[in-house]
Amino acid sequence: MKAERSHYVCEECGEASVQWLGRCPACGSFGTMREERKETPRSESSGTRAEPLLLSSVEEEGPRIVTGIGELDRVLGGGVVPASLVLLGGEPGIGKSTLLLQAAAALTGRGARVMLVSGEESAAQIGTRARRTGALDPGLYLLCETDLGAVLEAARQLAPQVMIIDSIQTMRSPELDSSPGGVNQLRECVSRMQSLAKEIDAAVFLVGHVTKEGMLAGPRTVEHMVDCVLYFEGERFDSLRILRAVKNRFGSVSELGIFEMTGQGLREVEDPSHLFADSREEAVSGTATVVIMEGRRPLLVEVQALVVPSHLPTPKRVSTGMDHRRLAIDVAVLERKARIRLSDRDVYVGICGGLKVSEPALDLGVCMAIASSRLDRTISPEMVFLGEVSLTGEVRPVSRVGERAREASRLGYKSLMLSDKSKPQAKHPGLELVQVRDVGRALERLGMA
Ligand code: TYD
Numbered sequence: 037m038k039a040e041r042s043h044y045v046c047e048e049c050g051e052a053s054v055q056w057l058g059r060c061p062a063c064g065s066f067g068t069m070r071e072e073r074k075e076t077p078r079s080e081s082s083g084t085r086a087e088p089l090l091l092s093s094v095e096e097e098g099p100r101i102v103t104g105i106g107e108l109d110r111v112l113g114g115g116v117v118p119a120s121l122v123l124l125g126g127e128p129g130i131g132k133s134t135l136l137l138q139a140a141a142a143l144t145g146r147g148a149r150v151m152l153v154s155g156e157e158s159a160a161q162i163g164t165r166a167r168r169t170g171a172l173d174p175g176l177y178l179l180c181e182t183d184l185g186a187v188l189e190a191a192r193q194l195a196p197q198v199m200i201i202d203s204i205q206t207m208r209s210p211e212l213d214s215s216p217g218g219v220n221q222l223r224e225c226v227s228r229m230q231s232l233a234k235e236i237d238a239a240v241f242l243v244g245h246v247t248k249e250g251m252l253a254g255p256r257t258v259e260h261m262v263d264c265v266l267y268f269e270g271e272r273f274d275s276l277r278i279l280r281a282v283k284n285r286f287g288s289v290s291e292l293g294i295f296e297m298t299g300q301g302l303r304e305v306e307d308p309s310h311l312f313a314d315s316r317e318e319a320v321s322g323t324a325t326v327v328i329m330e331g332r333r334p335l336l337v338e339v340q341a342l343v344v345p346s347h348l349p350t351p352k353r354v355s356t357g358m359d360h361r362r363l364a365i366d367v368a369v370l371e372r373k374a375r376i377r378l379s380d381r382d383v384y385v386g387i388c389g390g391l392k393v394s395e396p397a398l399d400l401g402v403c404m405a406i407a408s409s410r411l412d413r414t415i416s417p418e419m420v421f422l423g424e425v426s427l428t429g430e431v432r433p434v435s436r437v438g439e440r441a442r443e444a445s446r447l448g449y450k451s452l453m454l455s456d457k458s459k460p461q462a463k464h465p466g467l468e469l470v471q472v473r474d475v476g477r478a479l480e481r482l483g484m485a
């Protein structure tokens with residue numbers, strides 16, 4: 037590993053270097069490289085004995101603590117696990133404090149002892165928010181403190197089952213000289229919380245602010261130390277919020293929690309399908325609807341494409357919410373296999389509602405949206421697309437067609453275009469299946485070839 041040989045570590049991003057540098061080569065911050073002494077063990081044996089045990093003799097994990105906020109429980113894998121650490125990351129202002137305050141109140145309401153530690157806001161501010169969101173449970177404990185030692189002491193006294201630290205960047209251990217929020221302080225804070233969680237058998241939520249660029253801010257450097265990493269995302273000016281797990285020792289990482297930020301705090305969105313696809317009566321060129329799977333949940337999303345004449349020697353291919361390499365492939369396939377001329381056009385493609393989709397099932401919809409914009413021909417808003425497009429232009433089957441088709445039918449879509457090799461098991465009322473072999477034939481069926 038790189039860090040083994042090096043002696044200087046950036047407090048911002050954790051980049052290691054063998055020599056001191058005024059500016060961190062990774063994140064560009066100035067004056068953040070600090071020396072880190074490597075301790076060399078004196079001898080092989082530490083004097084303590086360790087006993088291996090038989091795996092079969094280990095008991096199962098204790099019961100989970102259900103928060104009562106369904107979308108949060110779903111992402112956690114069915115509630116929080118005692119003696120574990122959950123990191124909740126997200127941009128400032130996205131709603132992390134609100135989510136955890138609501139969770140704290142819901143947990144307290146279900147009889148759990150919960151301690152909320154805030155290093156960012158005053159008790160009065162939190163009280164106001166609690167009243168506003170209806171999260172003012174009389175049994176909820178609050179501590180406004182930034183001193184790590186004091187927080188640990190209070191936690192030992194109260195022995196809460198769930199503890200929330202908002203945020204880890206504000207906590208400081210006076211034993212370390214470095215500034216709060218720096219990598220050393222973060223690591224210290226997380227490792228002390230780790231021991232505490234085990235000691236008092238509490239589930240600990242740690243809030244960590246992450247900047248737009250994502251990578252640089254501190255919390256990334258402690259992801260490996262926690263059991264579960266959740267990210268809370270959304271467009272700042274849009275009310276939709278998405279909670280996703282990027283790491284979970286106790287559950288799946290493919291589940292999504294969807295919330296809406298309202299005047300009274302976060303509201304769970306249990307039936308989110310309609311949110312990402314504008315239900316419009318009239319067709320608009322450059323749009324196509326796709327059914328994606330987010331975890332076990334089918335979601336209808338709208339793909340929007342804009343194709344305009346380019347004045348650049350290398351035309352632009354810009355994507356938001358999908359992989360740009362896949363976009364480049366889809367464009368190349370359209371050009372070569374379906375004779376849609378794009379080499380002199382800029383192509384912009386976006387996924388509606390701020391979602392990030394990495395499923396190949398998106399391909400067919402992307403290709404159709406691009407062709408629709410390029411030819412200025414509309415696609416019926418009652419049609420949905422499903423299919424991976426291969427380099428040969430072939431439309432390939434995708435997984436879980438049945439569930440996706442059922443969702444499209446439930447929401448009133450009239451036809452589904454998919455691969456001719458897909459074998460949907462059941463019929464779905466009112467949903468006509470249009471099976472195509474390749475992109476060229478897909479365009480033919482839409483009257484675009
Ligand atoms: P907050 O939870 O403080 O964000 P974070 O902890 O991630 O920094 O949420 C802040 C934003 O949420 C703020 O811009 C106001 C908005 N908000 C509402 O719209 N409704 C509400 O009921 C609350 C409490 C906040």
Ligand code: MG
Pocket residue numbers: 129132133134156202
């Ligand atoms: Mg906050």
